[in-house]
Amino acid sequence: MDIATSPLAQPFPEMPAIAGATPRIARAGYKDWGRCDLTYVELAEGTAVAGVFTRNVCCSSEVELGRENVRQGRARALVVNAGNSNAFTGYRGREAVEQIMGQVAVHLGCAREQVFVSSTGVIGVPLPKDKARAGVEAALTAEPCTWEDAARTIGTTDTFAKGAMARAVVGGKTVTLAAIIKGSGMIAPDMATMLGYIFTDAAVEPAFLQQVLAAASDRTFNCITVDSDTSTSDTVLAFATGQAGNAPLSSFDSEGADAFAAALEDVCRQLAHLVVRDGEGAQKFIAVTVTGAVSDASARKIGLAIANSPLVKTAIAGEDANWGRVVMAVGKAGEPADRDRLSIGFGGIWAAREGLPLADYDEAPVAEHLKGQEIAVAVDIGLGDGAATVWTCDLTHGYIAINADYRS
């Protein structure tokens, strides 16, 4: 099936080369298609790695091994297979991943644990070892490619290539971050999971890289939802090659650590938004801001309850300022809330304040706001200082068409 490019798509940004991180692509032929489907990024010796992974307990071998190997903190290569998620494939799936790790490790003369593998695509079919071997072989010797080529190659049902970059000054040196991501909903069996990769030439100790990546993920990747379904393969990895020449960052006491953490979070937020913009059937990009909750965590939970509500998402698809559905979603979140203190607004205009519809509520400007592509929903709980913003897209006929109308 052909899926039209998302109306919320953004052009691929100008992306700089990252010293010590060289992407290459090849065609393994995991599916019967003409495109490249294997991405290989070679990383300089000493590259630090950090990762966050799906909490889905039925995860793939790639996730299991990645979670294990990220602990030793160093990486020399990344391999991403598109077209086959290798999930739910038992020991045969694991053998295929270990084969790739071994093959690349021999080529680079590094430890197998320093080779990170991701796979995305059809579920329940072990990654074919012969195709993987030939694909990796071709990628190892291919010409370097652009980040845009790499972003396109890791994609499956994505409707546009997604990348982000940022810069920060760390100890007098400018460091650069370049990042790519794929994902547009948890599509199975074409398991279009979220896979994100961030490359930087900054020198960062692995433990600190893990700390800032985990914190940034919590405020970005963990604050987006397309359809509330959690993939078996979600992975975000950050690689720091150390080629920028800054004194290695080891904690927030290091000079420039705050700037680096801010740049990393900026890149993560850009990537997270791009995934929502490619959400299946998305016509509108929705930011839900919750304030006045008893804690930030409570605010995020309420925000996700709103962002995951099919009734809220269909109302916005219908350009209907249906604050009653938002009230319902706040109430079902199971977090402290008081009906009589609750305020709900759209596009900066309150529709209801402290438990009552506004007497002089003028729906016209709100209706105008809802006709746009960027929708802002504001909820004030009126109980404390907790705040969070989460992002989602609307729920449209396009989602049903992609997931039900076509047999996969």
Next chain:
Amino acid sequence: MDIATSPLAQPFPEMPAIAGATPRIARAGYKDWGRCDLTYVELAEGTAVAGVFTRNVCCSSEVELGRENVRQGRARALVVNAGNSNAFTGYRGREAVEQIMGQVAVHLGCAREQVFVSSTGVIGVPLPKDKARAGVEAALTAEPCTWEDAARTIGTTDTFAKGAMARAVVGGKTVTLAAIIKGSGMIAPDMATMLGYIFTDAAVEPAFLQQVLAAASDRTFNCITVDSDTSTSDTVLAFATGQAGNAPLSSFDSEGADAFAAALEDVCRQLAHLVVRDGEGAQKFIAVTVTGAVSDASARKIGLAIANSPLVKTAIAGEDANWGRVVMAVGKAGEPADRDRLSIGFGGIWAAREGLPLADYDEAPVAEHLKGQEIAVAVDIGLGDGAATVWTCDLTHGYIAINADYRS
């Protein structure tokens, strides 16, 4: 908007009169429509009452007062308003409910706490007191009506009237249960919440009635989901008039208590299934049976994760035996599960066993099963003895059309 009758609709059953419970209907005119919209059921003196209510923290005054008043255990009347949910209306909404309680209490010469009120419909508009007063006045003196009339009158966006009955022999006496329900998804602002009422002529002590109602709800109403959205007004009340002449049931040691509890659960299950059959846009009725979980509660949580997954529900709408999406939903439930012990089947045929797709899996009979209206999904976790069945419907263009395409 006109919504076509659900293809899963069932005819209204033959429903007996219940001694001591007399339904009447009237037209309050809460909306600009020609139909009756106020239901009044007069209950004999000494009628026991039990209730279960929504856990949504933004609940209506009706729910707050009902939850409070059910504790004293006795009821003389039920009033149900259709067309206005009276939710999110602050003190003015509460005054309207208290007015109705007072009006009926004066008429019957009973305590106000023995008058139970529910409302369903538009949110954010206080129930108009003048219309309520005139409607109640008309209902108090109206001719008795049938249960089918009452079922139709409590409905809002329901596409068919829903009722169930059962009988049990209790201490040598035959007792009868008649029950009605409304609901087809948490539609707001036409808040089509689930409101269910069970009437029986059995003599039952209130505390025991509460005990068996709560247990039955856990296995029936709490095991259905249409869209994962929880209404602000969900209420199920059971009334036992005691006119059958049996020795009052006060515990499971009472003669016939087991038979009564089984009949009550039977009625609750029938009602719960009817709500799913009227689920917004439903084309298929889906039973998800989970076995082998570490506990019954864990099995139910896994079952609900599957039943709430938009990707599972769209796959079934597309008649696609997509067991990979079921694996994903099991994994995201957050309950103990082991990918390598997991089995998934449809219509009594396993597609995957113990973590691997079956080598000789024949999809043809499964595809045939998925073409039907009654779909069975089986999941064996392979870890313990916990089991549960939950029921849902598929997610179709009809759901989007009802909730997004039409402005309400």
